[in-house]
Amino acid sequence: MLRQENEKLRAENSLMKEAMSNPVCNNCGGPAIPGQISFEEHQIRIENARLRDELNRICALANKFLGKPISSLTNPIAIPTSNSGLELGIGRNGIGVSSPFGTPLQMGLDLGDGVLGTQAAMAGMKSPLGLMGNDVQLERSMLVDVALAAMDELIKMAQGDSPLWMKGFDGEREVLNHEEYARTFNPCIGPKPAGYVTEASRETGIVIINSLALVETLMDANRWLEMFPSMIARAVTLDVISNGMGGTRNGALQLMHSEIQLLSPLVPIRQVKFLRFCKQHAEGVWAVVDVSVEIGRDASNAQPIMSCRRLPSGCVVHDMPNGYSKVTWVEHWQYDESVVHQLYRPLMNSGFGFGAHRWIATLQRQCECLAILMSSSISTDDHTAALSQAGRRSMLKLAQRMTSNFCSGVCASSARKWDSLHIGSLGDDMRVMTRKNVDDPGEPPGIVLSAATCVWMPVSRQRLFEFLRDERLRSEWDILSNGGPMQEMVHIAKGQGHANCVSLLRANGVNNNANESSMVILQETWTDASCSVVVYAPVDVPSLNVVMSGGDSAYVALLPSGFAILPDGHSSSGSNGNVGSKGGDDGGGCLLTVGFQILVNSLPTAKLTVESVDTVNNLISCTIHKIKAALTLSS
Template sequence: MGPPLPSSTLELGVGSNGFGGMSNVATSMSMGNDFGGGIGSAMSVVSHGRPSVTGLDRSMERSIFLELALAAMDELVKMAQTDEPLWLRSLEGGREVLNHEEYMRNFTPCIGLKPNGFVSEASRESGTVIINSLTLVETLMDSNRWLEMFPGVLARTSTTDVISSGMGGTRNGALQLMHAELQVLSPLVPVREVNFLRFCKQHAEGVWAVVDVSVDAIRDTTGVPTFMNCRRLPSGCVVQDMPNGYSKVTWVEHAEYDESQVHHLYRPLLSSGMGFGAQRWVATLQRQSECQAILMSSCVTSRDHTAITASGRRSMLKLAQRMTDNFCAGVCASTVHKWTKLNAGNVDEDVRVMTRESLDDPGEPPGVVLSLPLRSGCQSPHRGYLISCAMSD
C-alpha cells in the first residue's frame, strides 16, 4: 500500500496492523503527536455533501476511519496507564473519575468539540476476570457474543461493516463499524444509541486492547444522524493475561451525552458512572465469566447428588439468558420492542403503564405484555418498583 502512515508512540503503524487492502490515500494524512491536524482536515473533506458514495469516497472514508482508530487506541492506552493527576479518587466510594481539566491539557479531542448541551462522563475500573485475553477479544469483536456477555448493559448490537478482520488469522488489527444501544434498567433513562468504530490491537504477548470511538461526525453525509443523544469518546479495555486462565482488565469509559433527556432523579447516577461507567462493565464481565466457568466446568462436587450434564448446564445458561433478556426488555425503552403508553382514566398520574405485543419471542407467551414502572414522586412504599407480566389471548 505504499509508504506507511507515521506510527504513534505505541508503534501502531498501518504496516503492522495488516491494512494492506486499503487505499494509499491514507498515506497522505499526517497523524502527528496529538492526532488533531490530520483528522480534522480529513473530516472536513468527507463531511461536505456528496451525491453518492463512489469508490474514491469509500477509500477516503476508510482511511479516515483508520486514522481515527489509531488516535483512539493511543488515547485509550494512555488513559488506562496514567494515574494522578489525570484520574482522581472520588470521595463517594473511592471510584476513579477523570480530571477533565487535566484531560483537556493532555489530549486533543479526536472527534471534535463537545456539542452544546452535552455533559461529560468518564470513569476507570480494573479487575481480575476468569477469562483469557484471546477469548475476551473474540467476544468483544463478535456483536452477538458481546450482547450475550453484557445482557443488562446492551439492548441491541450489530456489526455494520468490517474494514479489516485482522492479520495472521488473529484479531490483531481488526477494525469494524458497529451499532449498539446501551441501557440502564429504568424507563426514565433513555437508551444510548451509538455508531462507533471498534479497533483491536495486540500490544505484546498476552496483552490486547480494544477501543471504541463514535463516527457520527464523519458519516453525517451517508444517512447516519450527525447528533445522537450520546457520543462515545475513546473507550474500551486493556487486557493482560494472568496465570490459570485469568486476565487483568482495565476498563475506561468516556462519553458525552444530552443530559436534558434524562430524568433529574437519575442525573447524579449517570454522572457518578453507576449507570454506564467502567465499574458496571467490569462487574458484569466478572459475573458473566464466572457463571460460564461454573456451568461449563466438568468438575462436580461430592455433595452434588443431582449432577447436571454438560448439555443440561448449557440449557440452564440459555434459560438464564432468556429470563434476563425478557426482564430487561420489560424495563427499558429500547427499539428492540415498541412500547405504547396506555392512557386510562382510572390510572393515577404517578403511574405509567406501557404495553407491547409479544408474538414469537423465546420464553414469552403470545399476548400483551404490561410494564408498570411507578413514576418519580409517587408516595407508594414500593416507589420505583416495576411490574411486568404477559397476558395471553
C-alpha cells in the same frame, strides 16, 4: 489463450519502455528536457502531487461527515514501502504513539491486498457511509485516522500513573482531570455539543478470561451481547473495514451500532454508532477502543441525531498466569442530561450508571459464571443432582431468555417491538407498553402488557436484595406464593456466592407430580458491584419437565416480572466496591425498579382496556407498598 496473454504482456511492456524513455513534465504536460531531472525524481513529484490532491479531498470529507477538519492531516504522510499492510504508526497523520508497556506500538492495519491508497487494496470494498467511487478510499482513510487517534487516547488514559486522573472527594473514586485532558488531546470527533455533560470513569479488575478470548468476544457483536446481557440491549456490526492481520484480531477495525441500557424506565437507552478498533501492543497485551462516529449529520445542523456520544472508551487487557487477565476499563461519554429523570441524575453524575466499574463488575460475574458452568464437576447439592448436563443447559437457556425479556420490557429497547402507552392517570415515573403476540412460541398468544416504575428505598441494596430473593419471605409481597412460604426445588449455581443462581420455586404443600398442571416459579438472581437483579416467571410443570430433561426451551411460554436494584448515587461506596461481588452493604438507600408483564387477553381480536392498565398499575403499587411495609416492620 497463453499466447494471447503473452502478446498482451509484451504490448504493455513496450508501452512502459516508451513511457520511461519519454518522461512528461508534470507542470506543463510537455516532454521533459533530457538531463533536466532524473526519472526517479520525476516520479516522486508526480506522487507528491497525487498525495496533495488526496489530502485535500480527505479534509473535505472530514468537514462533511464529522463537522470538522482532521487537523493532524496537515502533517506529512509517510508512504510505506511494504505491501503487506499499512504501517499506520510510522508517521501517518502525525500520530506518534508511545507505549506505556516499554515497547513502541506497531500500529499496523491490514486493509486487504496491499497498501491503502492503491486500487488493489480498495477493490471490491463497499463504503460504510454510502459513498461512491474514489471517495470510498478517502472515507476509509478518514475512519482509520479516527480509530488511531482513539487508540492513542485510550492507551494514555489507561496508564496507572497518568496525570489525567485524580482522586475524588471520597478518596476512592477516580475523577477525570478535565484541564489536563484538554491540554493532552485534541477531540477526535469534534467539540462537545451544547447542553451535553461529560461522564468519565476508569476501573481495573482481575477477570477469569485470557486476553485472546476477551478480544474475540468484544469483536463479535453476538458474543459481546451475550457477555453483557443486562447492559447491551442490541448490537450489530454494520461494516468490517479490516479483519486484522495474520489470522488474528490485531488491526481489526469495524463499524458497529449498539443500544446500551440501565435497568430503569426513567433512563433512556443510549444508542450509539461507533468504530471498534483492536490492537495487540505486546505479547499478551491487547487493547480494544470504541469511538462514536456521528455519520449522517450535516455539519451545518446544530442538533445531533443522537442524545449521546462515546468518546474513546474501551479496555486494555494484560494476560496473567492461570488463564486470568488484568483488565483496565475506561468509559468516556458526553450526553444530554435533560432526558434523565431527576431521581437518577446523582447515579449518572457519579459515573456508576454507565461507567467503567459496571463493565468490569459484569465481566467478572459473567466470566465466573462461564467458568463454573464449563467445569466438568456437577454440584453435589441435592437440588441439582438429578439434573443432567443437558437439563442444566436447557434450564439456563430458558432463564437467560426470561431475564432478557424482562430487561426489554423495562428499558423499551428495539430488541422487541413494544408500543408505548401514554395515559393521563399514570405518573411520569411509570412506563406502560403493549405488544400483540401472534407467532412467538416463547410468549402466550394475545395482548401482553408491560409496566415498570422506579422508587427510592430507604434501605441498603444488599438488604433489599436478600429480602426479595428469600423464598421463605416471598409471601410478604408475592401474590403467586398463595399466602405462604415457598420451597426451592432446583438450584443451579452461577457464581461462588449462593445469590447468583437459577432456581425453581413452588409453594409449600404442592406435590411434585410430573402430571400435575400446577405452576412453579422459575427464578434467576444475581448481584455484583453495580446492580442486583431478581427475575421470575410462572411456568407450567409439564413444559418445565421437558426442559429439565434436556428438551428445547424455546417453546416454553413465559412472561417475566422482577426487580432491579441500583445504587442511588449518594452512598459512600467507591468504584473499588464496598459493594462486593456478593452484593456487599453500600449503606444509605437504593433505587428499586419494579417490572411486570401480564397477559391481558388471549383472543386474537382482543383490544387493550383502561381497566387492564389500572390492574397492572395497582399490582405494582401494592407490591411496592408490601415491600416497604415488610422492611419497615423488620427493622
